Amino acid sequence: MRLRSLVWFVALGLLAACQSSLTTPTVPGSGPSPTPYTAIPTATPTPPLPPGTARYVNDTHGFSLEYPVSWSRREAEGGSPVVTLVAPAGMPRVLVFLKFEIEDVPLAQRAQEAVAALGNTLSDLQVLEEGDTKLESGAAYRVEIAYRQEGQAMRARLLLLGRGTGSFLMMGVTAATDFPGQEEAISGVLRSFALRTPQPLGLPREQSLVLVGDDPVTLDPALSRDLRSHQYVVQLFGGLVRLDDEMRVQPDLAERWEVTGGGTVYTFFLRRGATFHDGKQVTAQDFKYALERAADPATGSETALTYLGDILGVREKLGGRSKEVKGVEVVDEHTLRITIDAPKAYFLAKLTYPTAAVVDRANVEMGGAQWWRNPNGTGPFRLKAWVRGELLALQRNDGYHLDPPRIPFVVFRILAGVPLRMYEDGAIDAAPLSDSEARRILDPRDPLHAELRVSSEMSISYVGFNVRQPPFDDARVRRAFALALDRDRLVKVVQQGTAIKAEGFLPPGMPGYDPGLRGTPFDQEQARQLLAESKYGSAKGLPALVFTSAGTDTLHPTLAAIADMWRRNLGVEVEVRLLDPRSYFYGLKQEPGNLFDYGWVADYPDPENVLDVLFHSTAENNEGGYASKEADRLLEQARTEGDVGRRLAMYRQAERLLLEDVAAIPLAHHESFWLAKPYLRGFRVNPQGLYTLSSASLLPR
Secondary structure, three states: OOOOOOOOOOOOOOOOOOOOOOOOOOOOOOOOOOOOOOOOOOOOOOOOOOOOEEEEEEOOOOEEEEEEOOOEEEOOOOOOOOEEEEOOOOOOEEEEEEEEOOOOOOHHHHHHHHHHHHHOOOEEEEEEEEEEEEEOOEEEEEEEEEEEEOOEEEEEEEEEEEEOOEEEEEEEEEEHHHHHHHHHHHHHHHHOOEEOOOOHHHOOHHHEEEEEEOOOOOOOOOOOOOHHHHHHHHHHOOOOEEEOOOOOEEEOOEEEEEEEOOOOEEEEEEOOOOEOOOOOEOOHHHHHHHHHHHOOOOOOOOOHHHHHOOEOOHHHHHOOOOOOOOOEEEEEOOEEEEEEOOOOOOHHHHOOOHHHOOOOHHHHHHOOOOHHHOOOOOOOEEEEEEEOOOEEEEEEOOOOOOOOOOOOEEEEEEOOOOHHHHHHHOOOOEEEOOHHHHHHHOOOOOOOHHHEEEEEOOEEEEEEEOOOOOOOOOHHHHHHHHHOOOHHHHHHHHOOOOEEEOOOOOOOOOOOOOOOOOOOOOOHHHHHHHHHHOOOOOHHHOOOEEEEEEOOOOOOHHHHHHHHHHHHHHOOOEEEEEEOHHHHHHHOOOOOOOEEEEEEEOOOOOHHHOHHHHHOOOOOOOOOOOOOHHHHHHHHHHHHOOOHHHHHHHHHHHHHHHHHOOOEEEEEEEEEEEEEOOOEEOOOEOOOOOEOOOOOEEOOO
């Protein structure tokens, strides 16, 4: 879910401890450039410094401060405060914090909220004086406070200055007894604050596509299994094959392939000019290493079985029964042979998933546990820098074996504010929209309507059941919970038309999708009757129930509506437990609760990637442990069925069985809503929810 607001990052010990700086990873460029980079300009004219003064410049957030040269400066990677300036004796010190609002609110209100946040962490805080003031960069608000820290009386001066929906809070602090003698030094630093044009990493704005993003959980292709990580991994790494924007399998590092052995032997012929980012040639041995590494139990991949499990020997390798994968053979330096256990129409599509991407063995083995912080990939972009909690920057791979990207740099701003507000302020070039934002901008009268873009996702969101625990081991209880949900109301009233009601699990556009399928209807009376007929007898006979979802401190309206429907229509109270959205799909295995919120975007257009991957009893993504011998039989037969018509009929039959047994409650198929500036061309969100960066271009503004 999307945060309503970001809070002030203030910790109890921030005034007592200094943070050390961390370096960011960089990867050198190589190869000819299709579009020469221009010299990086100076974003803002910089006046000369007075004697004995140093200047701190933050290009990412666009501000500067001047301070005595004897003071030290400390920053933490993606941390808060953004910067701390400290006198030689440890006091005074000046700290700079950053906050982003949902909407533009008066400076006085922002300052009062900041003081309230400080009051939660600082003892005996008192406001001594406050009022409007002015800096060279514009209007500001000043607050004088007193508080106690470890028994010592302290004084601080706060200055708050806004830019759009962003707020800069500067805090100069020292011991109360020293304040009169240090006031001039503190005031000098605070009043030197100046806004500058943001220019992350000093990159030229006209050559940079600036977006919002999240910190990836990992950049290791073998471990990535969430959209926020995939967004970067697919730009940095490549495999034998890839999917184009129409979700069709296309050559990547393999320029062609042959299928023999009745559909079980794939021989891939690698491009001779394909290289890693450092210029080293990609060989068949590199692919053998990468695939065997992904299947090594020591790697800990949770996706290897799903996407590589058809290859002979992968299951044995994952189970620790073999040292190599016998189905992966190096024929010669540029030829790789892969043998699978049976002919499967979707096998090539599986190889487009990051788990099958090639990695550089030297990079992995010499880079340590987090080698992927400085990856040597083969993708269209290389990692230029990553400052956790602040930004992640990509640089065009000029030596890319396919057409190089048109844009030299892509900068993802992390935790930098509300995307829509940043877009309106001109800080980013494209912005994803929440459901409520999309509903507003869908109105043709909205000033941003002309910049609205909509694309379909091959997605399904559903409520999953943990059938390993009571009460959802009883199918009657599962059906009762499904009958108690008015899914029409969820889509029409709560989501207000920004999603499509899901009758089944396969999304529209997916082969095998049945437009005539009808899911569980809303029927409160039958829901209560089934609950009474279950082995638990009634709502009172049920154990305490936990519904797990992703979030922080605010419940998404859809989840709140679902919990309310169960309460009103079944008389059942559920506790909603929110897990960190940044690692939700990793944490769900440890804390699934009794019910859980789940979303899936298909990795390739085949029903196997939805029904089999989510509901086969042995599937890695079967988080609730659902098991049905009949469903397993149908799904296993469909894997190897050569007749397309019969194969799709098997999937339709399996889907109906899953609905009848209420393996889960399908809720909605979603669309992607986003805004794009008129000067941004060729930028799209594909059916997987991933950005198409290679085809994007920037026109003169």
